[in-house]
Amino acid sequence: xxxxxxxxxxxxxxxxxxxxxxxxxxxxxxxxxxxxxxxxxxxxxxxxxxxxxxxxxxxxxxxxxxxxxxxxxxxxxxxxxxxxxxxxxxxx
Amino acid sequence: xxxxxxxxxxxxxxxxxxxxxxxxxxxxxxxxxxxxxxxxxxxxxxxxxxxxxxxxxxxxxxxxxxxxxxxxxxxxxxxxxxxxxxxxxxxxxxxxxxxxxxxxxxxxxxxxxxxxxxxxxxxxxxxxxxxxxxxxxxxxxxxxxxxxxxx
Numbered sequence: 463x464x465x466x467x468x469x470x471x472x473x474x475x476x477x478x479x480x481x482x483x484x485x486x487x488x489x490x491x492x493x494x495x496x497x498x499x500x501x502x503x504x505x506x507x508x509x510x511x512x513x514x515x516x517x518x519x520x521x522x523x524x525x526x527x528x529x530x531x532x533x534x535x536x537x538x539x540x541x542x543x544x545x546x547x548x549x550x551x552x553x554x
Numbered sequence: 555x556x557x558x559x560x561x562x563x564x565x566x567x568x569x570x571x572x573x574x575x576x577x578x579x580x581x582x583x584x585x586x587x588x589x590x591x592x593x594x595x596x597x598x599x600x601x602x603x604x605x606x607x608x609x610x611x612x613x614x615x616x617x618x619x620x621x622x623x624x625x626x627x628x629x630x631x632x633x634x635x636x637x638x639x640x641x642x643x644x645x646x647x648x649x650x651x652x653x654x655x656x657x658x659x660x661x662x663x664x665x666x667x668x669x670x671x672x673x674x675x676x677x678x679x680x681x682x683x684x685x686x687x688x689x690x691x692x693x694x695x696x697x698x699x700x701x702x703x704x705x
Contacts, residue, residue: 486678493685509655512662515681519665522688526595529695534587536702537578 487511494518562602562687567694569598574698593617599691608676609684612668 488504491497491511496518500506573594577587600613659677663669666681 482675483678486675486682490678490682490685493682507655509658512655512658515685516658516661516665519662519681519685519688522685522692523665525692526688526695527592529692529699530592530595531588532699533574533695533702534577534584534591536699537574537587537591538584 484508490515563690563694565602566599566687566690567698569601570595570694571698573598595691595695599687603687607680607683608672609667609669609680610687616667 487508488511491506494511494514496514497506497511574591577590577594596613597617600610600617603610605611605614659674662677662681663672666672666677666684669677669680672680
């Protein structure tokens with residue numbers, strides 16, 4: 463216990479404060495659709511935010527995999543989808 | 555035609571489409587093409603962000619080394635993690651204030667490129683940026699897929 467305390471009071475070390483972490487966690491929370499509209503955003507625990515962040519990243523990764531598969535199918539079937547691709551870019 | 559070249563979305567889309575065209579001309583086998591599209595999506599995003607972020611730097615160097623080294627880098631990251639554990643919770647100390655959530659932080663490190671080497675503060679900061687970029691990536695890719703399926 464005492465060793466822990468002395469470690470956290472190292473002079474000159476750029477230790478991050480709990481406030482800074484809390485600030486970053488709440489920023490993260492705002493990006494998560496799952497937690498964005500909770501009634502009491504301040505009541506969500508940090509570990510819950512981190513867990514939901516992991517889940518959300520995994521969902522996005524899966525989506526990228528899925529979309530890559532569909533795109534590679536399109537590259538096969540279309541002779542030249544260059545026009546379509548450029549059109550899609552302009553409508554973004 | 556008012557293309558906002560500054561927006562990340564456009565920069566990613568331009569690079570990604572250029573890569574798709576190249577893949578379209580070069581790759582004949584489906585498996586290889588799928589793999590290359592996936593890699594191109596990540597590499598285009600990282601290139602659009604540039605080297606100012608740790609996660610994009612990690613992706614860029616991974617792309618530069620070739621994704622064949624992927625297995626090796628995964629081995630390295632496991633090694634790195636083991637070393638950190640042996641050296642007595644190097645980064646876990648930063649999470650002490652949070653109490654729990656260390657398991658989640660560890661999982662997050664494996665999901666964010668280059669996350670293994672980050673302390674908690676950097677990890678959270680980089681994760682927020684990474685999520686924003688991933689969302690953009692998914693939106694652009696979805697837009698292209700939609701366009702291809704309607705045309």
